[in-house]
Structure formats: structure tokens, C-alpha cells
């Protein structure tokens with residue numbers, strides 16, 4: 069089933085949580101109700117497909133008019149009228165030839181086309197062509213002899229159901245927007261008007277959904293990223309290749325500092341590796357040929373082919389191999405914020421969410437079999453520490469397992485897969501964090517776990533992928549000398565809790581709506597002298613903040629002195645627009661008493677405060693990475 073992409077949910081591979089069957093039925097029935105309303109308003113309307121989708125439904129319409137916002141109101145009105153008539157959803161079965169004749173009689177040319185396709189090729193072909201699985205029948209791959217229809221008032225639709233019994237069982241709906249869609253997804257076919265509707269079982273749920281959409285629009289990282297000078301793109305540099313402005317670079321550096329501290333605590337060491345690499349390494353790793361379509365064309369250097377690196381793993385393996393390793397050296401945890409490049413079609417690029425180059429919070433943990441579970445568990449706990457710190461309340465793990473019946477698609481070693489899956493499952497159970505399981509989606513070198521997180525407005529992001537890899541040890545002959553003096557294979561854990569800077573910062577922008585906590589704020593304080601004669605004192609305050617010992621990634625408090633020839637009010641407004649945590653206003657009184665008047669970006673007035681007290685406060689917020697809550 070194809071799904072509309074909503075703002076802020078562009079993350080790759082996020083499955084919609086399945087609506088409970090009842091809601092799904094309501095949504096699909098609402099599509100029919102809308103078609104019935106459209107048919108009454110424009111009797112010559114022709115219908116394409118109309119499936120239930122995440123949050124509602126759509127229907128593709130061929131109409132004599134171009135729909136406007138006012139028309140949506142009209143259609144919605146008509147839908148309510150029909151809903152209140154308690155129209156039954158009546159199922160009718162017909163031989164396919166009779167069905168074709170009926171649809172011809174009604175002038176429903178698209179339905180006739182679908183029926184002919186059903187007759188010749190079966191429902192699987194139809195579902196594949198239209199993206200609508202609800203058209204008809206089970207998954208027959210041959211032709212279909214009998215088809216089912218649903219009748220709602222005068223509207224008759226080719227459909228397998230199921231539906232509600234009566235139109236008044238459709239709880240709460242709202243028509244959302246209109247988009248263009250080519251019939252059967254082919255641009256050579258006519259363009260239809262795709263009308264989306266939202267359907268929920270309560271008004272509260274609908275209102276919440278509308279609030280979410282509105283918040284997502286306001287918090288859109290592309291918009292805020294521009295307004296807050298976080299990142300930019302340049303046509304001359306290329307699409308999908310973000311340029312980080314000074315403000316965005318501060319955020320990156322703070323995240324890296326955080327990662328370094330947390331990883332140090334968990335016993336990691338840090339490494340650095342180059343951006344390009346000979347093809348040889350990628351044949352060995354299996355990226356070539358498995359992963360070639362995600363890589364860029366090679367660069368030729370002295371007759372040899374070099375690729376931009378799509379992953380850091382093979383390089384870390386080379387570092388592992390650079391020395392003999394004994395059981396006493398394990399676990400060996402190598403971390404790097406590593407820049408990688410992966411091919412994305414230009415049409416798929418989206419701000420920082422989908423880029424062609426990104427910097428990963430990467431690490432590889434080399435361990436013995438008997439250490440793998442505890443190491444994996446530690447990685448899970450590290451995720452949770454980050455998420456707690458950032459106020460990410462909702463998260464879960466998504467466990468991707470291979471389809472064991474198609475193991476040769478991966479690597480033909482079922483016992484190893486089962487053992488690796490068992491380790492992960494134990495670690496997940498022990499962690500106590502919620503998880504879901506997904507069949508047939510594992511990476512080619514082992515089962516994986518994605519951490520899915522939700523921003524405060526409920527948008528779900530796939531941020532971090534973790535894998536337990538038992539293939540690398542063979543491909544790269546990664547081994548260690550055991551206590552028994554023999555060579556043993558190592559397990560490799562791939563992990564990236566903070567994902568890439570690109571995607572994680574996009575998430576944080578939405579999550580915080582640009583109001584970053586003090587430790588992440590690109591500018592932490594701005595000094596605003598009331599008039600020119602207060603500049604001297606303002607400079608003294610600036611010096612004291614600037615030279616104070618506060619452990620930020622940038623070496624101290626990030627403070628600005630606003631000396632522009634503007635009014636104090638204007639400067640306060642500017643600081644609020646830039647979402648700067650502290651505004652320090654200095655005038656005669658402050659200079660006389662040796663204090664600053666502190667205003668927060670929220671508008672809260674903390675009144676006069678000695679400069680040292682303010683520095684202590686900022687230091688505490690930076691150290692704990694928590695803002696002090698003002699009640």
C-alpha cells in the first residue's frame with residue numbers, strides 16, 4: 069500500500085504502526101463515503117483507486133473541475149449528510165464480465181481497466197500496479213472470474229472490503245488536501261486529483277493529529293535550520309551535501325564531546341580513517357557487489373579504482389588487523405565520527421534528513437562470543453542515557469531478523485544467524501526497553517536493531533542502527549588468540565546511537581523547536597547595553613564570561629555583545645528570535661552594583677544577578693546538560 073509522505077516523517081524505512089483493524093475499516097469506508105459524496109456533486113466523476121492509508125485515506129478522482137479548498141468543504145458537508153443517512157455498505161458479487169458491463173454502463177473507465185487487468189492477470193498484478201491492495205480478492209496470480217463490489221447509496225465500487233456496516237459508524241473525519249497523481253503511477257497516463265482525508269475514532273485524536281501537523285510545519289528543520297543559521301546548501305557544492313554554518317558546527321561539536329565522554333566511560337578508544345579507499349577492501353567487505361548501487365562511481369588513481377567510503381566498518385577492521393589480538397585485548401571498542409557518502413537519487417534528498425554525505429557516530433566493538441550479549445546490552449543502555457538526557461521519552465527497538473527460508477539471500481549459515489539472534493534477544497529482554505520484531509529485513513551480515521525515537525510532537529525517526537556481525541570475522545579473518553593458544557573468530561558489533569550529525573540535528577531541531585538547551589545552544593548569552601555609556605561595563609561583563617572556565621566543546625561560554633545601534637527592545641526581540649538562552653541587560657544600576665539583569669528567552673525575568681552567579685548557573689547547565697527549570 070502506498071502512503072503519503074507527511075512533513076517531518078521522511079525517515080527511511082519507518083513502517084506505519086498498523087491501525088487496528090477497526091480503524092482501518094473505518095478509513096477505507098470513509099474513502100467510499102467520500103466517493104459517494106463526490107459522485108452526487110459531480111455525476112460525471114470517474115474514480116481511480118481509494119485505499120486506507122496512515123491516518124486516513126485517499127481517493128484518486130477524475131473530475132470536470134479542479135478542486136479548490138472551498139470544494140473540500142462542500143464535499144465534507146455532503147459526506148456528513150450521507151453519513152447521517154446511515155447508508156449500508158452492501159456487498160455484491162458479480163462474474164467479471166458482468167462487472168465490466170456494469171462499469172462500462174456507468175462510464176467508469178478506470179474501473180473497467182482494472183477489471184480487465186483482474187480478468188487477465190489477477191489481483192496481485194492490480195495491487196502492484198495501483199498501490200491499492202483493497203481492490204479485490206485474495207492474492208490470485210492468475211485471472212479472476214468473480215469479483216466483489218460494495219454499494220453505498222448510489223456509489224458502487226470494485227472492492228474486496230471489509231467495510232463498516234453503516235455509514236454512521238465512521239467516527240470523525242476531515243478532508244485534508246489535494247495532490248496530483250498519475251493513473252497507475254505512470255506519467256504517460258492522465259493525472260488524477262488525489263484527495264486525502266484523515267479519519268480517527270475520536271475528535272481528540274483528530275485534533276491531536278492536526279496539532280502535530282501544525283507543529284511539524286512550524287518546527288520543520290529546513291525552515292528553522294535556515295532561520296537559526298544552522299546549515300545551508302549551495303548549488304555549486306551540490307545537492308544533498310550540507311554546509312554547516314558556525315551555529316550548526318557548535319551543535320556538532322557539542323554532540324561529539326558528549327559522545328566522547330560517554331564512550332570513554334564505556335571503555336572505547338578513538339580512531340580516524342580516510343574518506344576514499346581502494347575497491348579491493350570493498351570486495352572483501354562485500355559492499356561490492358552487494359551495496360554498489362548505494363555507492364558513487366569510482367575515482368581512478370594510478371590505474372586503481374578508489375571509492376568514496378559508504379561505511380566505516382572495513383577501515384576499522386583494518387585497524388583491528390594491524391596488530392595481533394589476544395583474548396586479553398577484548399573487547400576492543402573503536403569509535404570514530406566518520407564521514408561517509410551514499411548515493412541518493414536527487415528526488416529523494418530532503419534537508420538534513422536525506423543527504424549524500426553524512427557524519428556518523430560510529431563505533432565497532434570487537435568481542436568474544438561470550439562477551440557479545442553484555443556488550444550489546446551496554447550499547448542499549450548508552451542509547452537510553454542519551455535519550456533520557458535529551459528528554460526523548462518515547463523510543464523502542466526494532467529487531468530485524470532474516471527470512472530464514474531465504475537465507476542464501478544473506479549468508480547461508482542458519483546456525484550462526486540463530487546464535488546471533490539469540491544474543492540480541494537476550495540483551496533486549498534484559499534491557500527492559502520495548503521492542504518489535506520485523507521478519508526479513510536484516511542486513512546482509514547479521515541481524516540488526518534500529519532504535520526508533522519520537523520527538524516531543526510524536527514524529528518518529530529511525531536514528532540508530534546496531535548490528536551483530538559474525539560475517540566480518542570470516543571475510544576479514546578477524547580473530548584473536550585464545551587462552552588455549554588457538555585462533556578464534558571475533559564478533560563485531562556495529563553501533564551508532566546518535567546516528568549521523570545530519571539526521572540527529574534535524575531531529576533535535578524539531579524536538580526542541582530550535583530552543584536548544586544551554587549546553588547545545590550556539591550562542592548561550594548575549595549582553596545588551598541599554599545605551600552607549602554602558603558599553604564599557606558591558607565589555608567588562610563580556611570579558612568575565614568569555615574567560616570563565618566552563619567546559620563547553622568550544623572552550624568556554626558562547627557569549628555575544630550586542631553593540632548595534634538599535635534600541636534595547638529591538639535587541640531583546642532579536643535575541644528571542646535567535647532563541648538565545650540568556651539576555652544580560654546592563655545599564656547604570658547594573659554597572660553601579662556590578663551585576664547583570666538576566667532575562668530568559670521564555671520571557672522570564674530572573675532580575676539582577678552577580679556575574680559570578682550567572683557563570684555558575686551556566687556552568688551547571690553545561691556540566692549536567694540539563695537546563696535549570698524556572699517555575
Ligand SMILES: [Zn+2]
Nearest residue numbers: 202225227228
Ligand atoms: Zn474499497
Ligand SMILES: [Zn+2]
Nearest residue numbers: 379380381562
Ligand atoms: Zn559498521
